[in-house]
Amino acid sequence: MITAYDRSMAPFDWAAILYLIFFALLFLGARWWKRSGRRMPRYTPAAILLAGLWFGGLPLFDQLRVGAMDMDQMSVTKGRISKLWDIRTRSRNTAPLSFQKHQTNITHGFDIGGESFSWHEGSRCPVATFCGFAGGPPYLREGQKVEITWFADPLRFGKRRIVKLLIES
DSSP: OEEEEEGGGSOOOHHHHHHHHHHHHHHHHHHHHHHTTOOOOTTHHHHHHHHHIIIIIHHHHHHHHHHTOOGGGOEEEEEEOOEEEEEEEEEEOOOTTOSOSEEEEEEEEEEETTEEEEEEEOSSOOTTSGGGOTTSSOOOOTTOEEEEEEEEEGGGTTEEEEEEEEEOO
């Protein structure tokens, strides 16, 4: 078995740290702007703090929370991949000043018996999830023997989160 993904070897989410630093500096700049006597909407500092927590604090919290879990809380599933699947949804992008008219969301997944595992393809996936796998997801094929260590994440409404994936070469 080859280790295709191991959460313990995943890199630290430096992008989240950069987001926290950026929004902290933006917040300090807004406070300085207001103290210098200039006008600013009252909600601006709160909006900056909320954005900093959303883009920086939550990914870091998620990574530290998953990294601190015991193996007793994890489940292990062994078997052969019975079905591979991709779900592509294309929706109209209604964001203002956006140059992309459509947005495509891709969900990859596979089934082992009656259990299903999936991950979203995207640029801002938490490192603690399977989509944080460096170099993209590993090559999977139907009938391939795999061993998955996972847990049902209560913060993601019970969705299965892959922590370790071993594949047969």
